[in-house]
Amino acid sequence: MASITLDGLAHAYRPDPRGPQDYALKEINHVWRQGGAYALLGPSGCGKTTLLNIISGLVTPTKGRILFDGRDVTNLPTEARNIAQVFQFPVVYDTMSVRENLAFPLKNRHLPREAIARRVEEIAGRLDLTSVLDRKAANLTADAKQKISLGRGLVRSDVAAILFDEPLTVIDPHLKWQLRSTLKELHRALDLTMIYVTHDQTEALTFADTVVVMHDGAVVQTGTPEELFERPAHTFVGHFIGSPGMNLLPASVEGRTAHIGGEHGVSVELARAYPALPAGERIELGVRPEFATLTRPGSGVPVKLRRIDDIGRARIARIEIAGHPAAATVPGALSLNGDEAGLKLDPRQIHIYAGGVLVAGEGGA
Numbered sequence: 001m002a003s004i005t006l007d008g009l010a011h012a013y014r015p016d017p018r019g020p021q022d023y024a025l026k027e028i029n030h031v032w033r034q035g036g037a038y039a040l041l042g043p044s045g046c047g048k049t050t051l052l053n054i055i056s057g058l059v060t061p062t063k064g065r066i067l068f069d070g071r072d073v074t075n076l077p078t079e080a081r082n083i084a085q086v087f088q089f090p091v092v093y094d095t096m097s098v099r100e101n102l103a104f105p106l107k108n109r110h111l112p113r114e115a116i117a118r119r120v121e122e123i124a125g126r127l128d129l130t131s132v133l134d135r136k137a138a139n140l141t142a143d144a145k146q147k148i149s150l151g152r153g154l155v156r157s158d159v160a161a162i163l164f165d166e167p168l169t170v171i172d173p174h175l176k177w178q179l180r181s182t183l184k185e186l187h188r189a190l191d192l193t194m195i196y197v198t199h200d201q202t203e204a205l206t207f208a209d210t211v212v213v214m215h216d217g218a219v220v221q222t223g224t225p226e227e228l229f230e231r232p233a234h235t236f237v238g239h240f241i242g243s244p245g246m247n248l249l250p251a252s253v254e255g256r257t258a259h260i261g262g263e264h265g266v267s268v269e270l271a272r273a274y275p276a277l278p279a280g281e282r283i284e285l286g287v288r289p290e291f292a293t294l295t296r297p298g299s300g301v302p303v304k305l306r307r308i309d310d311i312g313r314a315r316i317a318r319i320e321i322a323g324h325p326a327a328a329t330v331p332g333a334l335s336l337n338g339d340e341a342g343l344k345l346d347p348r349q350i351h352i353y354a355g356g357v358l359v360a361g362e363g364g365a
């Protein structure tokens, strides 16, 4: 187990990168703490696999260094890095039994027979594979095979880190939630550094203590699931995390008031002032639908109600604020006639962004 430091790391696939646009991975500095549960979250093409391949040694970065416990491993091959990897699709030996598959990484390292047997039983128990330990892997379902792959990744206790690359893609949806929490429990029990790559926010937020969000080759925020939800550092994080994502409305700000929609628009009270907003940048007001509550017309900010979606655990209103589409929570008891409504916003949960980046306000709570 090790801490992993990314020191000024950047990567371009083309041999002659000129500007930032040529980099699949823009400069990143980050420390993955020993024993941490991390997720690397972002949409397809944002650079997650590139970063994972640099950590595992499959790709040598164009710039920067990678350190395991302070030791520079940038130019070491995968075999010399002591990393376990679990991929999207099962990697198992079909002709071996489940027990032999799980034992394989330990046998390779010449562990004593009893230590291997103990560890295999432990991991099999945690992944609910005990009853199939003596069956050939070939005869098992895709789900069971992927559990074996997870087990093979988890079985060694001496690895610098375990890298999971979208490991639940082939898993049946009803098993997914169960395996997500199993992996979380395994992290607590086994005290290993784990990095979990996914484009799925639910997987990232349930597994990780710290989520690294990537967008267009850059890390836009590193934080706990709560921080990403309550204080997105970038509009991309606000929009990408949450369902529906954060409302982002073009605005201008004066003192502690934001104006949306120009002269005939609406005003919104803020908890903080923003005297240092940069000129020439697009200013946006961000508020999550969870902190924007629909109310009767005449109360709060006037909005137009377009429709109400019942999403099971809540009702979400699709509204327009000064002509801009937004989403809001509908309280259980509220019933409305027509398309006029009001909107109550929690000022402490309103954020201001300049050029997509969160601006720290002054004063207030």
Ligand SMILES: Nc1ncnc2c1ncn2[C@@H]1O[C@H](COP(=O)(O)OP(=O)(O)OP(=O)(O)O)[C@@H](O)[C@H]1O
Binding pocket: 013, 024, 042, 043, 044, 045, 046, 047, 048, 049, 050, 051, 199
């Ligand atoms: N071998 C390669 N040669 C050239 N360009 C590549 C190569 N691998 C990836 N890229 C490009 O680098 C960028 C980042 O790709 P990467 O696979 O790291 O993203 P990702 O977030 O893992 O996406 P996905 O989830 O779809 O795999 C993309 O624009 C991709 O087209």
